[in-house]
Amino acid sequence: MSDVVMAEIRKDYLYHLMLKGERADGRAFDEYREISLETGLIRKADGSALVRLGKTTVMVGVKIQPGEPFSDTPNKGVIITNAELVPLASPSFEPGPPNEVGIELARVVDRGVRESGAIDLESLCITPGEKVWIVFIDVHILDDCGNLMDASSLGAIAALMTATVPAAQYALGEDYPLPVKDVPVATTAVEFGDSVIFDPDTDEESVADTKLTVITTADGSICGMQKSRPGFISQDQIYRIVDIACERAKEIREKFLEV
Amino acid sequence: MSDVVMAEIRKDYLYHLMLKGERADGRAFDEYREISLETGLIRKADGSALVRLGKTTVMVGVKIQPGEPFSDTPNKGVIITNAELVPLASPSFEPGPPNEVGIELARVVDRGVRESGAIDLESLCITPGEKVWIVFIDVHILDDCGNLMDASSLGAIAALMTATVPAAQYALGEDYPLPVKDVPVATTAVEFGDSVIFDPDTDEESVADTKLTVITTADGSICGMQKSRPGFISQDQIYRIVDIACERAKEIREKFLEV
Amino acid sequence: MSDVVMAEIRKDYLYHLMLKGERADGRAFDEYREISLETGLIRKADGSALVRLGKTTVMVGVKIQPGEPFSDTPNKGVIITNAELVPLASPSFEPGPPNEVGIELARVVDRGVRESGAIDLESLCITPGEKVWIVFIDVHILDDCGNLMDASSLGAIAALMTATVPAAQYALGEDYPLPVKDVPVATTAVEFGDSVIFDPDTDEESVADTKLTVITTADGSICGMQKSRPGFISQDQIYRIVDIACERAKEIREKFLEV
């Protein structure tokens, strides 16, 4: 019972703050926590990025290995995205194979990379129908202080942008940088009462009615969306979130992902 | 406790009916519920059948795909039978991989098809030792109102008899009807006190001491038997059930499975 | 609570015996229970050994089959060791895939065989990079009355020493005895208070602070060690155990494993 009570009290507190236009940590409603990004820390990976979004910490590693193409796309490389919500990262994560939250996270990160066309899959074909490059994107959550979607997506594209195709190791020519053609950025907002709050922390996420992630490309197109949590959202709020999401994504892209 | 009490009361009720030679739905002891059979409803499958046995509803889909033969039968096709007791079909079914009831069901359905020689496995060889046709028989239970064995077996043979080998799709010649050489029919009875009741519904199954499934071929041979439930059965009762099973199977075969 | 109480009482009893230099079954501290070893009982296996260490009973079966080498050792055979702690063998074993105790057991048995160089893996290459002999060592625990490590290790090397490479069956020449080049023997002691007791039975294991397994080769080298159980052990005790372990191993080797 006390958990329920605490959740109610916290919700009340955050709600009353919000009526005053405030958040618990003093940010504006559309303001992100401080972002830091380091790439190349994991030398055993072919690409890697450590992202901090406030205290949320995510390590993304990219491994690129030869393997078989899918039978219906014989001349295309393969992207496989996995997210591990290891129990080190939160008291609420449990050991075991990914649950639906981890699967959703991996699939939304994957959607951004895939649908933006960031990776030219045809350039990853080695021998059509036989051998292509498999790009494994492994998202390893280290500290969950909210908004894993944005942190993981940012880590994924940053790791890909600094990744090397290890061709020499497999006697397939010289190593070369993984060609990345677009820069998808995910931006997430939660709705709470009638307010929309960007880059939610754990508390804000836990009291939100609804969450919406919008992934945008360098040219301002939308290449992925995912509503989650059981709540309603109106068309107007969707458009409002999309507008701000495009701005925030542009800023993040310019600050962290410009070559 | 109340479940136990209810089961006792129901058992008593059914038992007393039976002493009067009656069943709760008015059928004779060796009478089947109404059977309906529709084939070809699932166009994505290579063969399919929807069977209703009273309210019991089963969908069987057949998929035929090229694959590798078993190493000890290099020139034979492969039959793989699976049964899914999805939780949609009964309050007592749970999500997850098949439990022993589902496995037994699949294996008895498989036994009928395999042991009757209904499918000429050698005719399904494409390249000996390398490539053969794999016939997947997938039994999908939709509504469990008793006697899944007979409904599933009927669905399996009906789906096979109307199945097409999709050779063209794999550039292996023209499509052709799956050759079916025999027509196994499963007939199930339960024993309750000294009485034998055919085509039991869920209630009758739950109070039965013992259940016996007999699978017969077109020429009246027996090609499969399975006793289940922890109870005794005498040789005389076995012979009695086999005799009636042959008759019922013949009727079902003539009504639904004659070409 | 009573389990805890019983464990305390048993510990006390064993401890007081030990102060008098005694064990419950009258053995000296460095004395093994009676060992019996029978090989070749399982004709379907390529090598087998039934070991009894007191009442502890272990069956080890060896199967040798052609398969693919690991990509980083293309010209070497493969050893795969598995241990099944089936629920038949102890009230504390449960059905299901090996738990950490079973995995540790298999890995320590494997370590002895592998690190001693008992099997010349290069002699098991059939076609480099394509086909090698896979040696499966399957340890099947039948009765756990303590010291599974030593019984399983002894069974493994005895089964290997009497194993045949079934080349004829795979049209790869004539059958020949699996070449075994060294004879690792595992010796296990537990520490309890300041005493060291060899070949512990179940009671002694359950009250021990620490357990140490030492595997030695024919020439008296050490080829594997594993401390288990959460307790301390001093360097001096390690050396003491190693010394006695070498002696006991020599005796076991001479009695059971000399060709």
Added chain:
Amino acid sequence: MIGMDEKLSFFKDGLRLDGRLPDELRPIKVEVGVLARADGSCYMEMGENKVIAAVYGPREVHPRHLQEVTRAIVRYRYNMASFSVEERKRPGPDRRSYEVSKVSREALEPVILTSYFPRSVVDVFVEVLQADAGTRTAGINAASVALADAGIPMRSLISSCAAGKVDGEIVLDPMKLEDNFGEADVPIAMNPSGEITLLQMDGRLSKEELQRALELAKAGCQQIYEIQRKVLIDRYSHMDDMGSCDEVVAEEEI
């Protein structure tokens, strides 16, 4: 199989390859109460999609630790039959079906009056018997009707469909061919007032295109709502004075 290189035209004389207008739904067929064992059920065809939904509950929660003391939990299991797709699918859930189950549950949960049944569970099971793009939306539509059929108190029905983009044009309710080779897919679900409970999108759209897609999908949902409503009215028309399914489902909130 059609490669991406050959330019495939998705329109002929202003009509789509199956003869539909850009803003036209595929034919819909609904039957309610089709299963004897379930507390509520619904069979639905949307074009070549064939799905069946069953509802059990409110009933006891197993395992116990999943119980919520103030409300019923809702579980949703979306499952594809092995034979429902071109290449046989291995039985059991894969990553896609876990995601579909999650968003579908979240699409329905907002209208279920879960606080009426603390410590219990409402189980929704959807089986896809044949798939042709749009199984998640068909499943949600069927599940919504099955919930009503089971007498689960709800604020309203939920209706669901997708809009897509093919050949640069926004179309309603894309079929498999349009989904596979199209440029975007936007499935939504909403209540009769247009409040959205499911929203996913993949592909590539401008903001204007997204707006057009949402408008189109919304119109589709409204048509589906009328069909859902009608089938429930028919189902209960034998009862006295019952002219609307809106009276079957609970309307007020606690």
Added chain:
Amino acid sequence: MIGMDEKLSFFKDGLRLDGRLPDELRPIKVEVGVLARADGSCYMEMGENKVIAAVYGPREVHPRHLQEVTRAIVRYRYNMASFSVEERKRPGPDRRSYEVSKVSREALEPVILTSYFPRSVVDVFVEVLQADAGTRTAGINAASVALADAGIPMRSLISSCAAGKVDGEIVLDPMKLEDNFGEADVPIAMNPSGEITLLQMDGRLSKEELQRALELAKAGCQQIYEIQRKVLIDRYSHMDDMGSCDEVVAEEEI
């Protein structure tokens, strides 16, 4: 490996390939009480089959929700060692072993007086160390003796064996070669009065052949029963006034 094309003859001078008469069992070896940790145990060889059975219980049920308030539940786990068959078997249960476990449990449950021990479990574990056709029947025979050895109250023992059809003739207790290339296999289990608790059949038989197979298998079970009985008498012969295992196992029903 012998192909199906070459006609294999299963008889030579009226005897089977291993020298048996058509109605002859393979040699049987039984040992009771072979395991120290188990409450009851039995090692059995039937020809080249080598199985070992252990019984634990009646003991507490875990997990709790499996408990039955009016009786003990019975669990039966049939398991093949990886090295027990020609080609190494992956450890752990497969679909066949789940089915064998189910029918074996149902073969023994009718004679166990489960109502004596409400809320508890009787666990039967059978390990196949070597397989040569007939492991399920050997397992049931060993398990039956192990149950008696564990002092589990039973109405009677259960005995089990199979009949098969090779070269058109019905034979008792088929070995691997006869099973692989034969025309039918009918394993049964029964109590000493001939009441059947296990019956399976695959292959192809006429009604008359089935009748002959059941008669033959019944005769086999009777021989096995005498062996089971004898080994239990020997086991308990050191006790006072105990001349029959029928006194060891409970005879009256509740």
Added chain:
Amino acid sequence: MIGMDEKLSFFKDGLRLDGRLPDELRPIKVEVGVLARADGSCYMEMGENKVIAAVYGPREVHPRHLQEVTRAIVRYRYNMASFSVEERKRPGPDRRSYEVSKVSREALEPVILTSYFPRSVVDVFVEVLQADAGTRTAGINAASVALADAGIPMRSLISSCAAGKVDGEIVLDPMKLEDNFGEADVPIAMNPSGEITLLQMDGRLSKEELQRALELAKAGCQQIYEIQRKVLIDRYSHMDDMGSCDEVVAEEEI
């Protein structure tokens, strides 16, 4: 990849291939309290090994049947990130990681005052972000610091490192190349008094070499202990009168 045939020399001018002396540890970097959600945490680099440890607890045990009435249980989960090794590792535990988890837990459990917290659990999670031989020892070192950071009462810290044998010589803290092609590996863990809580060995050593290896590894552990101690002192140096981490961790036994 270097074959075993080519003789690889592990020394050049008395130094190892990475320039270390035979009895020299790789560079160590430690940070404590690096995670916000965990009750205690530590990031550690030992050469190219990068590991992070988190401690949660004492907290409630789920599932309940694992509870011990007289003490806290300790769980330890060692896990390698997929990208931490040359060839991508499948996510999730394999047999090696189960064994490493077991011996690591047993290495730490003796110093944790578990009797202070009956019926609860102390969870230790170690994630390997990059592996280069020595991840289990690095993990134990990091976990030991994380336990102290979480305020778990301990008798002392535990320090861990390995000795190996290459080219016939015993060396401290072997790196990947030395481990792969070396002749033996002996990881240990101990408390500051030199009492050993982890000991494993594979390869081939004489008794004298084992003695030399243990001495060397012991010296390595002592150096690591000083580093662990210092980082904890720094962490708590803002508190009054606290000059030693030995005061942070509990010292008396119950």
